[in-house]
Amino acid sequence: MQQQTLAVLVNDYPGVLTRVSTLFGQRAFNIDSITVGGTEEAGLSRMIITTGGDDRQIDQLMKQLNKLIDVISVTNLSANSYVSRELALIKVSASPSQLAELNGIVEPFRAAIVDVGPTSLIVQVTGDTEKIDALLVLLQNYGVLELTRTGSVAMARSIVPATAAATV
Amino acid sequence: MSVEMAEMQKKNSIPPIQFGEEVTGAETLLRCLLLEQVEYIFGYPGGAVLPIYDSLYGSYFKHILTRHEQGAIHAADGYARATGKPGVCIATSGPGATNLVTGIATAQMDSVPLVCITGNVAQSLIGTDAFQEANITGITVPITKHSYFVRDVRDLPRIVKEAFHIATTGRPGPVLIDIPKDVANAIAPFSYPETVNIRGYRAEVVPSDEDVQNFVAAVQSAKRPVIMAGGGIIAASADQELLAFAEKARIPVINTFMGLGGFPGVHELSLGMPGMHGNFTANQALLNADCVIGLGVRFDDRITMGRTKEFAPNARIVHVDIDPAELGKNVSTAVTVTGDVKNTLEKAIPHVTACDSEAWIKQLKDWQQKQPYKYKKDGDTIKPQAVIELLYRSTDGEAIVTTDVGQHQMWTAQYYKFKNARSFISSGGLGTMGFGFPAAIGAQIAHPERTTIAVVGDGGFQMTNQELAIVSQYNIPVKVAIVNNQCLGMVRQWQELFYDNRYSQIDLTCSPDFVKLAEAYGVKGLRATTPEEAEAAWAEALAHDGPVVVDFRVAQEENVYPMVAAGNTLDQMELGDD
Numbered sequence: 001m002q003q004q005t006l007a008v009l010v011n012d013y014p015g016v017l018t019r020v021s022t023l024f025g026q027r028a029f030n031i032d033s034i035t036v037g038g039t040e041e042a043g044l045s046r047m048i049i050t051t052g053g054d055d056r057q058i059d060q061l062m063k064q065l066n067k068l069i070d071v072i073s074v075t076n077l078s079a080n081s082y083v084s085r086e087l088a089l090i091k092v093s094a095s096p097s098q099l100a101e102l103n104g105i106v107e108p109f110r111a112a113i114v115d116v117g118p119t120s121l122i123v124q125v126t127g128d129t130e131k132i133d134a135l136l137v138l139l140q141n142y143g144v145l146e147l148t149r150t151g152s153v154a155m156a157r158s159i160v161p162a163t164a165a166a167t168v
Numbered sequence: 169m170s171v172e173m174a175e176m177q178k179k180n181s182i183p184p185i186q187f188g189e190e191v192t193g194a195e196t197l198l199r200c201l202l203l204e205q206v207e208y209i210f211g212y213p214g215g216a217v218l219p220i221y222d223s224l225y226g227s228y229f230k231h232i233l234t235r236h237e238q239g240a241i242h243a244a245d246g247y248a249r250a251t252g253k254p255g256v257c258i259a260t261s262g263p264g265a266t267n268l269v270t271g272i273a274t275a276q277m278d279s280v281p282l283v284c285i286t287g288n289v290a291q292s293l294i295g296t297d298a299f300q301e302a303n304i305t306g307i308t309v310p311i312t313k314h315s316y317f318v319r320d321v322r323d324l325p326r327i328v329k330e331a332f333h334i335a336t337t338g339r340p341g342p343v344l345i346d347i348p349k350d351v352a353n354a355i356a357p358f359s360y361p362e363t364v365n366i367r368g369y370r371a372e373v374v375p376s377d378e379d380v381q382n383f384v385a386a387v388q389s390a391k392r393p394v395i396m397a398g399g400g401i402i403a404a405s406a407d408q409e410l411l412a413f414a415e416k417a418r419i420p421v422i423n424t425f426m427g428l429g430g431f432p433g434v435h436e437l438s439l440g441m442p443g444m445h446g447n448f449t450a451n452q453a454l455l456n457a458d459c460v461i462g463l464g465v466r467f468d469d470r471i472t473m474g475r476t477k478e479f480a481p482n483a484r485i486v487h488v489d490i491d492p493a494e495l496g497k498n499v500s501t502a503v504t505v506t507g508d509v510k511n512t513l514e515k516a517i518p519h520v521t522a523c524d525s526e527a528w529i530k531q532l533k534d535w536q537q538k539q540p541y542k543y544k545k546d547g548d549t550i551k552p553q554a555v556i557e558l559l560y561r562s563t564d565g566e567a568i569v570t571t572d573v574g575q576h577q578m579w580t581a582q583y584y585k586f587k588n589a590r591s592f593i594s595s596g597g598l599g600t601m602g603f604g605f606p607a608a609i610g611a612q613i614a615h616p617e618r619t620t621i622a623v624v625g626d627g628g629f630q631m632t633n634q635e636l637a638i639v640s641q642y643n644i645p646v647k648v649a650i651v652n653n654q655c656l657g658m659v660r661q662w663q664e665l666f667y668d669n670r671y672s673q674i675d676l677t678c679s680p681d682f683v684k685l686a687e688a689y690g691v692k693g694l695r696a697t698t699p700e701e702a703e704a705a706w707a708e709a710l711a712h713d714g715p716v717v718v719d720f721r722v723a724q725e726e727n728v729y730p731m732v733a734a735g736n737t738l739d740q741m742e743l744g745d746d
C-alpha cells in the first residue's frame with residue numbers, strides 16, 4: 001500500500017468536509033491526514049488528504065470524490081513531484097540550562113525553540129514527514145511531553161506542467 | 169425546460185405565475201415545482217411544512233396523501249421509474265424526514281431521480297435539539313446524490329433548479345432539499361433561473377469518437393460475444409438502440425435484474441437474467457463468452473458473486489457507463505467508454521457489422537432448450553411460479569409489474585417475460601421490503617391506462633399495506649397479487665439450505681385475513697387456494713375496474729432455483745428439483 005497525497009479543491013460551504021470524510025468512510029478508505037484551508041480564489045478551499053492505496057484504489061477514490069457536487073477537482077500530487085510540508089510543535093522536557101545543547105540538535109533541522117519554561121521548552125519544526133520524524137527520534141531522548149502536528153500541505157512542483165498532473 | 173414550456177406552465181397554473189411578485193418561500197417552492205412541470209407530489213404534512221401545505225391548498229398540484237412517508241417516497245420512486253421523470257415527495261421535519269431514509273437509499277442504489285423536500289425547524293432553533301429537529305441533510309449525506317439546506321429564501325429558486333438538474337442528469341439519483349420553517353415563511357420577489365451553472369458538476373454524456381471506435385473494434389472481433397444490459401439502458405431510454413445494435417451485430421443479450429424490460433424477453437437473442445438466481449444459459453454465456461459487453465451495468469456481486477477474478481474467465485470485458493467511477497470499480501476491463509449508453513450505441517450502430525457469432529448463438533439456444541427455468545407442478549396447490557406465469561399469460565408481458573423483495577421477486581424476474589422498458593419496477597440494489605405496493609401506486613398514477621400489478625410477499629406487503637387507503641381514496645386500480653406462503657419465504661429458503669432447517673422467526677401464519685383487510689379499506693379482495701381458483705380470481709381481478717387485492721395461497725416450501733450459493737462461482741449452480 002502506497003501513501004498518496006490528493007489535492008481536492010472544494011466549495012467553501014458548511015458541510016463539505018463532512019461529505020468528503022463520509023465518502024472515505026463509506027468507501028472503506030482511511031484518511032491518514034487532512035488539512036483544509038483557503039485558496040487563491042475566494043469561495044474555494046483546498047483539502048490536502050493523505051491516504052493509502054494502490055493505483056486502482058486511488059483511481060476509484062478520485063472518481064468517487066469527483067462525483068461529489070461540491071468537489072471542483074481532484075489531483076493526485078503523488079503522481080508527479082511535489083512539495084509537501086508539515087508543521088509540528090514538540091514540548092520537550094528540559095531545563096533552561098540545556099538550551100544550548102538542544103539548539104545544537106534543532107538547528108540542523110532548521111527548527112526553532114519558540115518557548116522556554118522552567119522544566120520544558122517548545123520546538124517548532126516544518127518539513128516533510130520524514131524530517132519531522134527524524135527530529136522526534138532525537139528529542140525523544142529528553143522526553144517528549146506533548147506533540148501536535150498538522151497534516152501535510154502540499155503543492156505540485158512548478159516544473160511539472162499542469163496538464164501532466166493526474167487530475168480527474 | 170424551454171422558454172415556451174415555461175410560458176405555458178405559467179399560464180396553466182392558477183393563479184398565473186407572476187415573476188417579481190413578493191411571495192413566501194413556500195409559494196416560491198410550489199411555483200418552482202410548477203415550472204419544473206411537476207404534476208404529482210406524494211407527501212405527508214406536519215408542523216414544519218405547514219407553510220408549504222398551506223400554499224398547496226386549492227392549488228394546481230395533485231397531492232397524494234399517503235399514510236406513511238415511506239409510502240410517499242416509494243410511490244414517488246415508482247412514478248419516476250415508470251416515467252423517467254423525477255418523482256417528488258414532501259415530508260415534515262424530524263420523524264417525517266427520517267421516515268424517508270429507506271426510500272432515499274433505495275432510490276440512490278437504483279439510480280432513480282427523486283427530489284425530496286423536507287421541512288425543518290426554524291433556523292433560530294437549529295442545533296438546539298428542538299422539538300422534531302433532525303439533521304436530515306447530515307443523515308442522508310451517504311445516500312443522496314446531493315443535498316441542500318436552504319438558509320435564505322432568495323437561494324430557493326436556484327436550489328430547486330439545481331436539484332432537478334442534478335437528480336435527472338448524468339447518473340440519476342435522489343436529491344434532498346431541507347427547508348427550515350422561517351425560510352418557508354420568508355418573503356422575496358419571485359424569480360426562477362433559466363439555466364444552471366454548477367461548477368464541478370459535469371454530467372458528461374457523449375462518448376469520445378476514439379472510445380466508440382475502440383468499443384466497436386473490440387465487439388467486432390468477438391466470436392462468443394454477449395451483451396450484459398443493465399439499468400442504465402432503461403435510465404438512458406436506450407432500449408431501441410440496444411435492440412438495433414444487438415440485431416445488427418448479432419450479439420445475444422443478458423438483462424440484469426435492473427435491466428429487465430430493456431430488451432424484449434421473448435426476442436431470439438434474449439438470454440434473460442444472470443447471477444445468483446439467473447438462468448443456466450445466461451450464466452453459461454458469461455462463463456464461456458470471449459467478450460462481455462457491459463452496458464449500463466455495475467457488475468453487482470449478485471452477478472459476479474463477489475469473485476470478480478473468476479467472473480467471465482474467458483472474456484475481455486468491455487464496459488460502457490455514464491458514471492466513470494463504475495468503470496473498473498468491480499471488474500478489470502479491457503475497453504471502457506464513459507458516456508450514456510444511448511449516445512454510445514447511436515454512435516456505434518452505423519459502424520458495426522454482424523459478428524461471426526452464429527455457432528455461439530446456436531450453442532446458447534441448445535442450452536436454453538435443455539435448461540429452461542422449471543418447477544414441479546402440483547395438481548392441488550398453487551405453485552408460486554405458476555402465479556407469475558398466470559400474470560404473464562393474462563397480460564402478454566405488457567403490464568407494469570412492481571415487486572416487493574423476496575422469493576416472489578425472483579420468480580417474477582424469472583417467469584414474467586417483460587417486453588417494454590420501464591415496466592419492471594423493483595428494488596434491486598437495496599432490496600427494500602415494503603417497496604412493491606407503494607411503487608405500484610406511483611407507476612399506476614403515471615400510467616392510468618396501463619395494467620399495473622404489485623407482486624408482493626405476505627411479509628413485505630405488511631410493511632406498507634396501509635397504503636390500501638390511498639388506492640381506495642383515489643381509486644387507483646392497482647392489482648395486488650400476494651404470493652402468500654405464510655412465511656418469510658426467502659429467509660426460509662436460506663435457513664433450509666444453509667442453517668439446517670432451523671427456521672428462526674419466519675412464521676407469518678398469524679397475518680391478517682388479506683381479503684378482509686382489503687375490504688376494510690373499501691378495496692375488492694379475492695382469495696385463491698387451488699390452481700382453478702387462481703385462474704378465476706385473477707380473471708375477476710383484471711376485469712374489475714378498480715383496485716383489487718388477490719391473496720394467492722401458494723405452496724409454502726417452494727425454493728427459488730437455479731441458485732448460486734453465496735461464495736460460489738457461476739459454474740457452481742444448483743438447478744434444483746424438476
Ligand SMILES: Cc1ncc(C[n+]2csc(CCOP(=O)(O)OP(=O)(O)O)c2C)c(N)n1
Pocket residue numbers: 572573574575576577599600601602624625626627628629651653655656657658659
Ligand atoms: C426492510 C427489509 N427487512 C428485511 C429484509 C430481509 N429479507 C429479504 S427477503 C425477506 C423475506 C420476504 O418475505 P415475504 O415478503 O413473505 O416474501 P417471500 O420471500 O415469501 O416471497 C426478508 C425478511 C429486507 N430485504 N428488507
